[in-house]
Amino acid sequence: MLKQELETTFDNITIRMEKKNQLELSITKDGIMSVLSFLKNKGYDHLHVISCVDWIDDKQLELVYILSAYMKQDVPGETEQLNILLKTRIGRDDPKYITSIALFPAAEPYEREIHEMFGVDFLGHPRLTPLLLERDYDIPPFRKDFDTKQYVDDVFGSVPSVEGEDKN
Amino acid sequence: MRELELYYGPQHLGMVGNFSLTLQVEGDKILKASANPGYLHRGFEKLMEKRSWIKNFPMVCRINVIEPDSMEMIYSMGVEKLAGIEVPERAHFIRSIFLELARVGSHLFGLWAYANMLGFDTVAQWAMYHRDLVLDLFEELTGGRVYHIYIWPGGVRRDFPEGFKDKIVKTLHTIGGCVPDYDSTFFNNRLFYERACNVGKVSRAEAMEMGGVGQVIRATGMAYDIRKVEPYAAYDRVPWNVPTRKEGDAFSRIWIVRDEMIESVHMIFKLLDEMPEGNVYNRIPNPFKWRxxxxxxxxRCESSRGELGLYMVSDGGKEPYRAHFRTPSYSHGLTVLEKALEGANISDVGNIMMSLYVVAPEIDR
Amino acid sequence: MDRNQLKKWFQNPVKMAHKYSLHVVYFCTGCGIIEIPPSITARWDAERFGIIPVATPRQASLFIIAGYVSLKTLRSIIRTYEQMPEPKFTVSLGSCPINGGMYYDSYNTIKHLEKYIPVDGMIAGCMPRPEAIFVGVTHLWTLIDKDMADGYKRYRSNYSAYRANQEKILGKLEWPPLFPIHGEE
Incomplete structure (x- = not known):
C-alpha cells in the first residue's frame, strides 16, 4: 500500500523492492524533504542513518536516508518490518544540500560527518564544525579520489627518526 | 555566578574510553555540553574499500572493541544478503549462542565500568572476573581472547568441540550462582538507588526523536529489540522476553542490563537444548577471486548496546564500494548525551555517560 | 620480597623503589585498553607487580600507550607525557604503535610512535594478552636496573628534534616548549 500511495503522491519517484524488508526509493534532489515528512507522518519516525556514496564516474554524490518505523504496530496496515532507503543524487563539485534537522533531530551528527568526510554543505545546519578529524585535508578523505596510501607516504613517511641508532 | 568552560577528558577517571566533553558550567550545574569525539578515528569505512570482502573481517571486529562479535555478525549478514548465501540451521543456533555469550561478556564489562565509577569496587572485581570466564570459553572455541573472527559468511568457522556444551553450562551456572550476591551488594543497594535514581532522565518522546535505541529506549517502556522486531539467526526459534522499565533514568537502564544478562543466559540454555545436528558451514566461492x-x-542486528546497522554497496568488484556502520553509541554519545547532560550536576557526568553505555570506538570508527 | 635482592635495596634504594611501584596513567588511548581492566582486577592482579593505575599524570611514572595512536590522541598523549614527573617510562602495547600494524594505510593514525615521544619498550601482538603485559613489565625492570630505560633523558637531550616532528604532524602546538629549544646547529 505504501508503494501505491508514494506513486500517486509524488511524480518522479522510482520504487524498487528486490531484497527482503528493503524498499529503495530514488527521487530528484528537491523532493527529499517532502518525502521525508510524508513518511514521518505515516509513522516511519526512526531515522537510522544518513549515508553518502561517492559515484565518481557519474560525477555525483548520493545521499541515502535510511528510516523505518520503531514498531510496526505504529504503522496501520504494515505487515513486515520495512527499511526504507531514500536516495537522491547531487552534483559532486561544490555540493550543497538542505538540512533535515527540523524533521529528525537525530540527523545532526550524521550531517556533520558527511560535511567533514565528503564536503557536502548542509544549509541551515547550526554547527558544521569538525567532528572527527584533526588535520585539514585538501580532498575530503572519504571521497574516492583521496588516495590514503599516497597520503600516508607523503605525510608520515617524511617524518625523520629522532635518534641516530633508529635509522639503520 | 560566573560561567566557566570545563574540559572533561580524554585523560580522566570518569571517562568512557578515549572521548571528551566540553562543559559550560555555572557552579556545579551544567548549562551546555558538547561532545568531542574523534580520538579513535581510523577511517575504517575508507580502509574497507581497499580490502577484499574476506580481508575485511579483521577490520570490522575492531570497530567495537568490547563486543566484536556483533560486528562480525552484521558484516556477515550484509555479505550474505548481497551475495545471496544461505546459512545452515545449526550455524544459526551456534551464532545465536555465541552472540548471547558475547552479550553477557560485554554487559559484565559495562557493569565493571559502571560499578567502578560509582565506587563499588567489589562488584567491579567480580564482574571482571566473570567476564574472564566467558573469554575462556571464547578462547577454547576460536583461539582468541578478544577478537574471534568466528562468524563467517555462510556459517561459522568451526563446530563446537566435544564437551563444549557442558563447559558453557558450567560457566553460566558459575556466573548465575552469583546473581544473589550481585543483587544484595549492588542492585538492591540503597547507595546505588540514591546515586542513580532520577539521574540522566530521557523521556520516550526525546529518545525516539534523537534516535535512541537499546537500553535507552527500553528504559522508557518500549520493547524495541531487533531480535524481536526483525529476527535474525535463531532468535525466533525459542521463546524469550524483552526486559523493559518505565522510568528512563540511569537506575532503570542499569537494571535492564542486569535483566538482559539473565534473559540471555536462559536463552542460551534453551538454544542449547534445541540445537539441531548438521553442517555448520556452506561453502562460499574462492575468497581470493570472490566478486x-x-x-x-x-x-541490522542487536548488539549489546542497541541497534546496529550496516549499509553496504557493491559495484560488482572484489571490494565493497562503500560500507557505513550505524552504531548505537553514535546517537547515544552525541545527541542523547548532550541533551541528558543539560542541567545535570558535574558529579553525575560519568554516571550518565556510563549508564547510556557509550563506547568511544563505535562513535569514531 | 626476595632476600637475594636485599643488597640491591641497600645499594640503590631509589631505583628499587621506582622499579617496584610503577604508577600507571589512566588513559585509554586505544583498543589495547581492553586487556588492562582484566590485568588490574582480581584474576590477573597487576598489583603483584607493583602496578597500580592513578588518577592524574602528575602522580604517575609509567605510561602505557594502549594500541594505535590517532592524530587527535597524539596531541593529548604528548601533553600527558610532558606533565609526568621524572623518572617516567613509556611502554606501548600492540603492533600499531610499532609500525602502523593493520592501519598501515590509514590517514589518521601515526605509524612510528618513537618518532614523536621516546618509548622504552614495545609489546607486540593484537591484543597482547595479560601475560604479555606482565612479561613486558618485568623486562622494563631489567632495563631500569641497567639504566637503559632512559627515554625521559633522551627526550630532554633531543627535545628540539621531537618537538619539530610533533609540530610537523600536528601543526603549531599551543603550549610552550618543556625544555629550551636549540636553534639549527
Missing amino acids: IPEGEAYV
Whole structure:
C-alpha cells in the first residue's frame, strides 16, 4: 500500500523492492524533504542513518536516508518490518544540500560527518564544525579520489627518526 | 555566578574510553555540553574499500572493541544478503549462542565500568572476573581472547568441540550462582538507588526523536529489540522476553542490563537444548577471486548496546564500494548525551555517560 | 620480597623503589585498553607487580600507550607525557604503535610512535594478552636496573628534534616548549 500511495503522491519517484524488508526509493534532489515528512507522518519516525556514496564516474554524490518505523504496530496496515532507503543524487563539485534537522533531530551528527568526510554543505545546519578529524585535508578523505596510501607516504613517511641508532 | 568552560577528558577517571566533553558550567550545574569525539578515528569505512570482502573481517571486529562479535555478525549478514548465501540451521543456533555469550561478556564489562565509577569496587572485581570466564570459553572455541573472527559468511568457522556444551553450562551456572550476591551488594543497594535514581532522565518522546535505541529506549517502556522486531539467526526459534522499565533514568537502564544478562543466559540454555545436528558451514566461492554482484543492502542486528546497522554497496568488484556502520553509541554519545547532560550536576557526568553505555570506538570508527 | 635482592635495596634504594611501584596513567588511548581492566582486577592482579593505575599524570611514572595512536590522541598523549614527573617510562602495547600494524594505510593514525615521544619498550601482538603485559613489565625492570630505560633523558637531550616532528604532524602546538629549544646547529 505504501508503494501505491508514494506513486500517486509524488511524480518522479522510482520504487524498487528486490531484497527482503528493503524498499529503495530514488527521487530528484528537491523532493527529499517532502518525502521525508510524508513518511514521518505515516509513522516511519526512526531515522537510522544518513549515508553518502561517492559515484565518481557519474560525477555525483548520493545521499541515502535510511528510516523505518520503531514498531510496526505504529504503522496501520504494515505487515513486515520495512527499511526504507531514500536516495537522491547531487552534483559532486561544490555540493550543497538542505538540512533535515527540523524533521529528525537525530540527523545532526550524521550531517556533520558527511560535511567533514565528503564536503557536502548542509544549509541551515547550526554547527558544521569538525567532528572527527584533526588535520585539514585538501580532498575530503572519504571521497574516492583521496588516495590514503599516497597520503600516508607523503605525510608520515617524511617524518625523520629522532635518534641516530633508529635509522639503520 | 560566573560561567566557566570545563574540559572533561580524554585523560580522566570518569571517562568512557578515549572521548571528551566540553562543559559550560555555572557552579556545579551544567548549562551546555558538547561532545568531542574523534580520538579513535581510523577511517575504517575508507580502509574497507581497499580490502577484499574476506580481508575485511579483521577490520570490522575492531570497530567495537568490547563486543566484536556483533560486528562480525552484521558484516556477515550484509555479505550474505548481497551475495545471496544461505546459512545452515545449526550455524544459526551456534551464532545465536555465541552472540548471547558475547552479550553477557560485554554487559559484565559495562557493569565493571559502571560499578567502578560509582565506587563499588567489589562488584567491579567480580564482574571482571566473570567476564574472564566467558573469554575462556571464547578462547577454547576460536583461539582468541578478544577478537574471534568466528562468524563467517555462510556459517561459522568451526563446530563446537566435544564437551563444549557442558563447559558453557558450567560457566553460566558459575556466573548465575552469583546473581544473589550481585543483587544484595549492588542492585538492591540503597547507595546505588540514591546515586542513580532520577539521574540522566530521557523521556520516550526525546529518545525516539534523537534516535535512541537499546537500553535507552527500553528504559522508557518500549520493547524495541531487533531480535524481536526483525529476527535474525535463531532468535525466533525459542521463546524469550524483552526486559523493559518505565522510568528512563540511569537506575532503570542499569537494571535492564542486569535483566538482559539473565534473559540471555536462559536463552542460551534453551538454544542449547534445541540445537539441531548438521553442517555448520556452506561453502562460499574462492575468497581470493570472490566478486559480489552489484547491489546495496541494509541489515541490522542487536548488539549489546542497541541497534546496529550496516549499509553496504557493491559495484560488482572484489571490494565493497562503500560500507557505513550505524552504531548505537553514535546517537547515544552525541545527541542523547548532550541533551541528558543539560542541567545535570558535574558529579553525575560519568554516571550518565556510563549508564547510556557509550563506547568511544563505535562513535569514531 | 626476595632476600637475594636485599643488597640491591641497600645499594640503590631509589631505583628499587621506582622499579617496584610503577604508577600507571589512566588513559585509554586505544583498543589495547581492553586487556588492562582484566590485568588490574582480581584474576590477573597487576598489583603483584607493583602496578597500580592513578588518577592524574602528575602522580604517575609509567605510561602505557594502549594500541594505535590517532592524530587527535597524539596531541593529548604528548601533553600527558610532558606533565609526568621524572623518572617516567613509556611502554606501548600492540603492533600499531610499532609500525602502523593493520592501519598501515590509514590517514589518521601515526605509524612510528618513537618518532614523536621516546618509548622504552614495545609489546607486540593484537591484543597482547595479560601475560604479555606482565612479561613486558618485568623486562622494563631489567632495563631500569641497567639504566637503559632512559627515554625521559633522551627526550630532554633531543627535545628540539621531537618537538619539530610533533609540530610537523600536528601543526603549531599551543603550549610552550618543556625544555629550551636549540636553534639549527
